Amino acid sequence: MNDGFNDLINKLEHAQHELESMSGTHNYKWSELFPDSFMKEHTKSASIDSFFSDLGVTDKESFDALPQKNLEKKVQSETDFESWRAMNEKATAELVLRRTGLS
Numbered sequence: 001m002n003d004g005f006n007d008l009i010n011k012l013e014h015a016q017h018e019l020e021s022m023s024g025t026h027n028y029k030w031s032e033l034f035p036d037s038f039m040k041e042h043t044k045s046a047s048i049d050s051f052f053s054d055l056g057v058t059d060k061e062s063f064d065a066l067p068q069k070n071l072e073k074k075v076q077s078e079t080d081f082e083s084w085r086a087m088n089e090k091a092t093a094e095l096v097l098r099r100t101g102l103s
Helices: 001-020 038-040 049-055 059-066 069-078 084-100
Strands: none
Touching: 038 084, 059 084, 069 084
């Protein structure tokens, strides 16, 4: 029983460490925030790159230049989400779970 408790303590300490390292503002790669597994589960695309390809998005500059209405239309028609914000929120929540080991 003590080993199970120690394992739990170790898992919680790892989660705390990861959460502390994630606090603040970070720039995650698209592929880290939207791994292929996320994209396959929640969209019609196999990867974030393929999701963005027909929108002409290849980097941050082209993403920033993309009209928001085009992005929202694609999200609404090809994902489980009603908005880009909702898609981001779900991806962020899943990233936290993956990084902390609490999934």
